Amino acid sequence: MNCNLHNENLLSLKDTNKKVDIGDDKWHALFSILNRKFEFCYFRGYRLINNDERFKFEIKRYQDSIVELIPDFHDILIDVTDSSMGISRRALARIWYFYEYPSLLYFRDLPDFSKLKNQLQSQLDYQTFSSFYSESVLIYASFENDVIWILKNTEPSDNLFNEIVKTFKNN
Amino acid sequence: MQNWWEDMGAGGNRGRDAWIGLWNFSARIAEGGAFSTSKSFDLLSFNSGNGPLGKDGLKLGNYRFDLLYRNPASGIGHGTLISIKEMRPSGNFLRWDFGTLHQGGVGWHSSFRFSILGRTYGSTAQRSVFAPFVFFKYPKK
Numbered sequence: 128m129n130c131n132l133h134n135e136n137l138l139s140l141k142d143t144n145k146k147v148d149i150g151d152d153k154w155h156a157l158f159s160i161l162n163r164k165f166e167f168c169y170f171r172g173y174r175l176i177n178n179d180e181r182f183k184f185e186i187k188r189y190q191d192s193i194v195e196l197i198p199d200f201h202d203i204l205i206d207v208t209d210s211s212m213g214i215s216r217r218a219l220a221r222i223w224y225f226y227e228y229p230s231l232l233y234f235r236d237l238p239d240f241s242k243l244k245n246q247l248q249s250q251l252d253y254q255t256f257s258s259f260y261s262e263s264v265l266i267y268a269s270f271e272n273d274v275i276w277i278l279k280n281t282e283p284s285d286n287l288f289n290e291i292v293k294t295f296k297n298n
Numbered sequence: 299m300q301n302w303w304e305d306m307g308a309g310g311n312r313g314r315d316a317w318i319g320l321w322n323f324s325a326r327i328a329e330g331g332a333f334s335t336s337k338s339f340d341l342l343s344f345n346s347g348n349g350p351l352g353k354d355g356l357k358l359g360n361y362r363f364d365l366l367y368r369n370p371a372s373g374i375g376h377g378t379l380i381s382i383k384e385m386r387p388s389g390n391f392l393r394w395d396f397g398t399l400h401q402g403g404v405g406w407h408s409s410f411r412f413s414i415l416g417r418t419y420g421s422t423a424q425r426s427v428f429a430p431f432v433f434f435k436y437p438k439k
Contacts, residue, residue: 131400139400146422173370174353176362177385197346201353228371250347252374269371270378270407272422274400276371 128153128295136257138277138288140295146272149231150220154275156294158216161264164287165233170205170219171196171247172226182225188218196248204247207231223268230267234260253278342368342377349378360385372397373404392430399424411438 129141142153149158162168175182178200186193189205196202207219223229230253232243238260246256253265257280264287265278279287344350347368355364361384368377376397383391392410399407410420410430418438420430429436 129400131402133398133402141400174348174367176383178354197353199353201348228369230371250368250370252370252372252376254373256370267371269369270395270397270409271400271424 130292130295132288132292135283135288136279138279138291140275140277140291141271142273142275147268147275148220149223149275150217154216157266157275157291160287160290160294161231161233161266164285165235165262165264167208167234167237168206169232169234169243170203170207170222171230171232172200172203172205172222173229174227175199175201175203176225176227185218185221185225189222194244196244202247204244228268230265233264233266235262340375341366342375347377355381357385360389369395369397376404394427395424 129143131139131141133139140157148154182200186200186203192206192209194204196204205222207215246259253267257263257265257278261280262282263280265276267276267278268274269276277288277291281287342349344366345352347370349355349365349367351363351365355362357363361382364378364381364383366377366379367381377395379394379396381391381393383389383393388411390412392408392412394406394408396404396406398404406427407424408427408430409422409424410433411422412419412433419433420436421438425436
């Protein structure tokens with residue numbers, strides 16, 4: 128695992144030449160840290176790659192907590208706060224796989240859902256989006272399939288990145 | 299401006315530099331467009347950032363084509379110039395993107411994977427803009 132701290136709010140972790148699978152055990156430590164520090168979590172999937180039968184089967188399990196930001200599941204938001212990520216992360220990983228730009232949004236306080244929905248629908252870039260939510264972290268994929276990005280808007284004293292880098296630098 | 303249009307149609311290095319210049323110019327406009335990228339015009343504004351081929355792209359056979367679409371995760375004015383993808387796991391693909399990379403910095407890059415005559419070239423790794431034109435230098439090990 129290769130860590131690159133881009134600035135005080137942005138860190139990327141590169142899984143050495145393997146497509147990121149958030150359901151893999153190697154990511155367990157990252158999600159444990161985030162679940163410990165943040166209470167609320169949403170999955171956002173942007174740009175559905177293939178709306179096939181496999182996707183329809185996987186998305187069914189989320190039908191009660193899904194919001195379509197763009198119809199046909201092209202851009203979705205799922206409240207996964209009540210899920211225990213330790214148990215459902217593998218299932219979420221399968222949904223992650225269907226989106227070109229999947230992300231997990233962590234908040235310490237409950238966000239205003241309609242505001243959150245509007246901001247995502249207006250396609251704010253993630254840096255700007257993050258600046259509106261203090262005590263939040265975004266985990267996301269971008270162009271590189273083997274990289275996870277972590278964008279935070281938290282107090283510098285929280286040592287979040289130190290903790291993550293320490294955990295992953297020896298993996 | 300007229301020279302710019304002529305340069306874009308000129309092909310070769312002259313055409314390439316003109317297109318890259320247009321994109322960079324467009325990205326600067328997007329950055330100046332306050333916070334919401336969807337309310338500013340740039341080359342990635344078509345169809346609310348989904349590109350001229352729309353959110354479902356253009357499907358021809360088993361391939362999906364997308365053009366000029368936005369990547370809000372990477373940053374303002376960042377996105378994909380062209381993406382061609384075979385719709386099956388580990389299928390062929392080719393794309394050129396502009397955005398932030400793990401290694402640092404913002405710029406142009408490409409990624410590709412082709413299977414030709416029983417050999418596979420490329421991978422999901424990001425490479426230079428010109429790498430797809432010399433794909434034979436990147437055989438899968």
